[in-house]
Amino acid sequence: MKDMHRKRILVTGGAGFLGSHLCERLLADGHDVLCVDNFYTGTKDNIAALLQHPRFELMRHDVTFPLYVEVDEIFNLACPASPIHYQRDPVQTTKTSVHGAINMLGLAKRVKACIFQASTSEVYGDPRMHPQQEGYWGHVNPIGTRSCYDEGKRCAETLFMDYHRQHGVEIKIARIFNTYGPRMHRADGRVVSNFVMQALAGEPITLYGTGAQTRAFCFVDDMIEAFVRLMNSEASFTGPVNLGNPQEISIARIAQRIIDLTGSQSQLVFRPLPSDDPVQRCPDISAAKAALNWQPSTELDAGLQRTIDYFRARYFSGDASEAE
Numbered sequence: 179m180k181d182m183h184r185k186r187i188l189v190t191g192g193a194g195f196l197g198s199h200l201c202e203r204l205l206a207d208g209h210d211v212l213c214v215d216n217f218y219t220g221t222k223d224n225i226a227a228l229l230q231h232p233r234f235e236l237m238r239h240d241v242t243f244p245l246y247v248e249v250d251e252i253f254n255l256a257c258p259a260s261p262i263h264y265q266r267d268p269v270q271t272t273k274t275s276v277h278g279a280i281n282m283l284g285l286a287k288r289v290k291a292c293i294f295q296a297s298t299s300e301v302y303g304d305p306r307m308h309p310q311q312e313g314y315w316g317h318v319n320p321i322g323t324r325s326c327y328d329e330g331k332r333c334a335e336t337l338f339m340d341y342h343r344q345h346g347v348e349i350k351i352a353r354i355f356n357t358y359g360p361r362m363h364r365a366d367g368r369v370v371s372n373f374v375m376q377a378l379a380g381e382p383i384t385l386y387g388t389g390a391q392t393r394a395f396c397f398v399d400d401m402i403e404a405f406v407r408l409m410n411s412e413a414s415f416t417g418p419v420n421l422g423n424p425q426e427i428s429i430a431r432i433a434q435r436i437i438d439l440t441g442s443q444s445q446l447v448f449r450p451l452p453s454d455d456p457v458q459r460c461p462d463i464s465a466a467k468a469a470l471n472w473q474p475s476t477e478l479d480a481g482l483q484r485t486i487d488y489f490r491a492r493y494f495s496g497d498a499s500e501a502e
């Protein structure tokens with residue numbers, strides 16, 4: 179007899195940073211996991227530990243093409259996430275967000291599955307309101323080099339809301355803010371991966387601007403907990419809901435914490451601030467607190483230590499593979 183608590187769950191982008199942690203968590207919760215990925219930015223290494231698991235299945239597939247499978251729930255994470263990656267082939271980035279959303283929503287409609295969308299704080303663009311609440315419509319350039327990502331994700335949100343209103347598909351939209359942890363890409367240009375790689379290699383740590391600008395970083399395990407709670411929330415709760423860590427920290431302080439935790443001899447070097455670099459970014463998570471009874475609990479030092487341990491083992495131990 180089918181265990182009613184055991185679901186067949188599709189994770190698109192399951193070989194990526196967040197997706198691989200989500201697959202791991204869903205397996206640990208006793209579900210069957212179908213991981214779909216075209217390995218554009220994800221790797222088999224990220225899910226190597228899961229490949230032998232009897233309830234795990236991997237399918238190489240591009241979500242811009244239709245997908246016919248039978249599942250109970252869908253997490254739609256497929257999309258390159260860092261500017262270096264999503265600007266490499268911007269047309270494909272928009273196709274992944276928009277055609278990918280249409281195909282996964284068509285699938286959700288046919289099999290009557292609840293579907294989760296990994297949206298982003300970037301839907302707020304260069305915001306005129308701080309911090310951003312979900313009701314803020316954003317301030318987005320439709321024709322810039324970031325637009326393939328920002329507008330693709332905005333259009334995906336539109337499609338999710340319309341499949342919900344027009345076809346009654348059960349949806350959950352998460353607006354994800356900066357997240358870090360093991361299995362981040364080492365060369366995605368993000369501050370945590372850059373600084374950890376530089377510190378471990380003993381290379382100079384590149385501070386852009388003065389380092390006084392602030393961000394708020396959520397550890398991956400906390401983010402995955404929020405994904406699961408959102409998926410299991412009341413059907414009437416569709417989001418969009420902000421997910422992130424509201425603990426703000428300056429970039430200079432992040433550099434210092436990483437130097438201390440790695441014991442690195444690296445020196446700080448100052449580089450020009452990129453032109454559109456926000457002075458401040460911090461999520462307002464009051465909606466998530468109220469609806470999901472969730473807030474991040476991992477201290478920054480603990481999360482950074484886990485991230486440093488991963489990068490050290492993966493790239494700085496004697497047998498580190500140079501795959502990717």
Ligand code: NAD
Nearest residue numbers: 191193194195196216217218219220240241256257354357
């Ligand atoms: P990632 O690049 O590690 O993962 C994305 C995965 O999607 C990769 O495995 C990639 O190969 C796969 N993919 C890309 N295009 C595909 C396609 N057409 N078909 C099938 N698979 C495809 O990035 P991530 O950080 O794990 O992000 C996961 C999701 O969360 C993305 O949708 C991203 O936009 C969103 N997000 C992440 C963050 C963050 O801080 N990491 C912040 C906001 C939003």
Ligand code: UDP
Nearest residue numbers: 243244245246247280281282283284285288
């Ligand atoms: N689709 C899919 N898997 C399914 C059902 C649909 O990939 O199990 C795709 C299908 O190719 C279509 C898209 O989802 O292009 C949207 O489906 P929908 O039923 O909403 O639209 P229609 O098929 O009427 O265009």
Ligand code: UDP
Nearest residue numbers: 367368369370372384385386391393429455
């Ligand atoms: N940053 C930095 N050095 C680096 C990479 C990034 O000082 O090597 C800064 C960057 O200018 C920004 C902050 O760190 O102010 C966060 O950058 P990231 O690209 O990680 O995230 P985002 O700007 O998208 O929030």
